[in-house]
Amino acid sequence: MKKELVCIVCPMGCRIRVDGIGDALTVTGQTCRRGEEYAIAECTAPTRTVTSTLHLEDGRSVAVKTAAPIPKEKIFELMAIIRAATAKAPVRIGQVLIPGIFGTDIVATAAVD
Amino acid sequence: MTEKHDIVIVGGGPAGLAAAVAAYDAGVTDVVIIDREEAPGGVLRQCIHNGFGLHKLGRELTGPEYAAVYAAEAVKRGIRILRETMVTAVSPDREVTACSREGILKIEAGAVILAMGCRERSRGALNIGGTRPAGIFSAGTAQRLINCEGYMVGKKAVILGSGDIGLIMARRLTLEGAKVEAVCELMSYSGGLTRNIVQCLEDFDIPLYLSTTVKEIHGRDRLTGVTVVAVDESRRPVPGTERYIECDTLLLSCGLIPENELSLAAGIPLDTITGGALVDERRETEIPGIFACGNVLQVHDLVDYVSDEAELAGRSAAAFVRGEISQEKTVTVSAEKGIRYCLPQRVHTDAGKTELYMRVAAPAERVKIVARDGERVLLEANRRRVAPGEMEKITLTPEMISGAEEIRVSLEAWK
Numbered sequence: 342m343k344k345e346l347v348c349i350v351c352p353m354g355c356r357i358r359v360d361g362i363g364d365a366l367t368v369t370g371q372t373c374r375r376g377e378e379y380a381i382a383e384c385t386a387p388t389r390t391v392t393s394t395l396h397l398e399d400g401r402s403v404a405v406k407t408a409a410p411i412p413k414e415k416i417f418e419l420m421a422i423i424r425a426a427t428a429k430a431p432v433r434i435g436q437v438l439i440p441g442i443f444g445t446d447i448v449a450t451a452a453v454d
Numbered sequence: 455m456t457e458k459h460d461i462v463i464v465g466g467g468p469a470g471l472a473a474a475v476a477a478y479d480a481g482v483t484d485v486v487i488i489d490r491e492e493a494p495g496g497v498l499r500q501c502i503h504n505g506f507g508l509h510k511l512g513r514e515l516t517g518p519e520y521a522a523v524y525a526a527e528a529v530k531r532g533i534r535i536l537r538e539t540m541v542t543a544v545s546p547d548r549e550v551t552a553c554s555r556e557g558i559l560k561i562e563a564g565a566v567i568l569a570m571g572c573r574e575r576s577r578g579a580l581n582i583g584g585t586r587p588a589g590i591f592s593a594g595t596a597q598r599l600i601n602c603e604g605y606m607v608g609k610k611a612v613i614l615g616s617g618d619i620g621l622i623m624a625r626r627l628t629l630e631g632a633k634v635e636a637v638c639e640l641m642s643y644s645g646g647l648t649r650n651i652v653q654c655l656e657d658f659d660i661p662l663y664l665s666t667t668v669k670e671i672h673g674r675d676r677l678t679g680v681t682v683v684a685v686d687e688s689r690r691p692v693p694g695t696e697r698y699i700e701c702d703t704l705l706l707s708c709g710l711i712p713e714n715e716l717s718l719a720a721g722i723p724l725d726t727i728t729g730g731a732l733v734d735e736r737r738e739t740e741i742p743g744i745f746a747c748g749n750v751l752q753v754h755d756l757v758d759y760v761s762d763e764a765e766l767a768g769r770s771a772a773a774f775v776r777g778e779i780s781q782e783k784t785v786t787v788s789a790e791k792g793i794r795y796c797l798p799q800r801v802h803t804d805a806g807k808t809e810l811y812m813r814v815a816a817p818a819e820r821v822k823i824v825a826r827d828g829e830r831v832l833l834e835a836n837r838r839r840v841a842p843g844e845m846e847k848i849t850l851t852p853e854m855i856s857g858a859e860e861i862r863v864s865l866e867a868w869k
Contacts, residue, residue: 346652347648347649347651347652348649349649349652349653350508350514350649351505351508351509351514351649354647354648354649354844356838356839389653389657390504390514391629392502392503392504392516393502393629393630394502394600394601394604396604400604401604402604404502404516404518404601405502406502406504406516413657416629417629420629420630420631434518434519434522450502450515450516450518450519451499451502451518451519451522452522
């Protein structure tokens with residue numbers, strides 16, 4: 342396999358090249374370890390951190406994210422779950438609002454009084 | 455009512471907060487931030503996507519989380535933040551006028567730091583033809599409506615401009631169930647970060663049409679569609695390439711303009727390219743004691759660099775308040791061939807290690823950024839690839855600066 346990628350781990354946008362077959366992948370072009378991990382994951386099981394907003398019972402909303410990246414193909418399934426859910430204010434940053442979903446949690450990224 | 459404070463900061467976004475914390479830590483504790491919003495954080499409060507803080511904090515945060523880190527640092531130090539208070543004037547002798555529900559406030563400031571951020575280019579400034587229906591938003595307005603106010607802006611969208619906000623909003627609209635028909639970009643390359651093209655467009659199969667613009671807007675009450683057209687190298691529409699795209703929403707992501715009305719009224723000279731103040735290496739404008747940092751000075755692509763620049767301005771303002779002012783002359787820093795602008799625009803000859811920030815004029819591969827004093831080469835920095843959307847920086851040492859007469863920066867082929 343030979344694949345050229347642009348790393349999305351951080352805004353540097355390193356051009357990474359992945360060569361090899363199966364588990365024997367070699368990664369070149371990255372400038373950090375996270376880039377290497379990203380490139381291998383992208384070629385085997387791509388994941389994304391998803392951010393969105395979640396409704397509060399009082400009509401306001403709060404910004405949320407997946408605490409860890411989830412499989413890329415689950416993004417729209419996750420969005421449907423977030424859209425159907427509600428939480429109750431007050432909410433603090435880092436508070437788990439939906440636990441145990443695709444191996445991670447949905448957590449608040451902003452505080453609401 | 456007139457108050458006196460050592461440092462007054464105009465704007466409580468990432469620049470204002472970082473400047474305040476840095477000034478405090480440099481020993482000037484009487485610092486006041488004036489912000490017009492109901493909570494500090496500026497535009498980061500609506501930037502709910504992640505990718506902030508990797509350089510500066512070593513972890514990947516969303517916008518609200520990044521803002522909260524700096525707001526907490528300000529609060530911990532007891533720095534006063536005046537909320538819902540709008541600065542209406544800054545005088546050259548550093549009297550700041552602000553208004554809030556309580557009335558008008560005047561502050562005599564030892565130093566002023568301008569951190570007002572920037573605004574989006576509007577439809578009016580773009581001269582797009584056609585009708586004036588509802589459904590046309592600047593990308594940042596749509597972002598605020600969706601992420602902060604809880605309103606969805608439409609079902610079928612076209613986005614004009616492939617800057618980062620446009621790309622982020624293409625993904626956001628898609629996640630919220632809208633169909634993004636196209637992202638059109640006038641230039642032959644995207645102005646956004648490459649990672650955003652990958653994770654916002656390619657992940658969702660959203661087409662990006664380069665060298666394409668919106669020629670006409672259709673619809674009476676609500677937008678019904680747009681006519682897009684290809685443009686040639688001189689950005690003129692190519693007849694016969696028009697195409698109609700049905701949509702109820704048009705987002706405009708066509709550039710950010712530093713919000714310098716206060717600076718202009720204060721008589722602060724601006725750079726015609728950056729749209730921000732002309733500054734020295736400490737981010738002092740040409741009016742003594744008035745500093746500028748963040749997007750009001752130059753539009754950044756990474757908030758991490760905004761924080762760096764703001765900390766520099768904060769430390770410099772603190773030094774000014776303590777009377778530590780350079781008596782040395784300044785030399786000009788000019789952007790030449792291949793470089794659109796370079797900041798700071800002047801440097802004191804006794805400056806310490808100085809970072810020069812710049813944007814290239816066009817994408818290029820295998821190039822070097824060259825800094826010269828007259829004809830003498832001070833520094834060469836190789837780059838595998840450069841793009842206007844990604845800010846570059848080089849670092850000059852005190853030895854390079856001390857003997858210099860003029861510093862010229864250009865982009866050259868890497869041989």
